[in-house]
Amino acid sequence: MKYPIRVLATLAMLLPLACSAQAHDGHLPLTDGVIKKLDLAAGNVTIAHGEIVNLKMPPMTMSFKARDPAMLKPWKEGDKVRFRSAEVKGALTVISIDAAK
Numbered sequence: 065m066k067y068p069i070r071v072l073a074t075l076a077m078l079l080p081l082a083c084s085a086q087a088h089d090g091h092l093p094l095t096d097g098v099i100k101k102l103d104l105a106a107g108n109v110t111i112a113h114g115e116i117v118n119l120k121m122p123p124m125t126m127s128f129k130a131r132d133p134a135m136l137k138p139w140k141e142g143d144k145v146r147f148r149s150a151e152v153k154g155a156l157t158v159i160s161i162d163a164a165k
């Protein structure tokens with residue numbers, strides 16, 4: 065069976081969307097942010113963040129849950145970071161944090 069080129073082109077465009085929907089850690093987009101507050105005991109971090117594409121969220125300052133509270137240890141208030149975030153069991157969660165370059 066032959067598919068019209070238009071159908072093939074549409075499928076090719078949808079493929080990356082299907083991949084990002086799986087939300088593997090490495091595929092989550094990086095968001096720039098500044099750490100405003102750390103609460104290691106509660107495992108929460110407040111970040112002034114840029115647009116979060118995968119959460120359809122505009123820039124704002126808000127609190128996230130850390131996927132692992134230990135990942136908050138290296139950071140201090142005022143640090144510029146790039147992070148990945150996702151909704152995990154209904155909670156907006158920071159998946160990974162790296163230093164901003």
Ligand SMILES: [Cu+2]
Nearest residue numbers: 121124125126
């Ligand atoms: Cu936000």
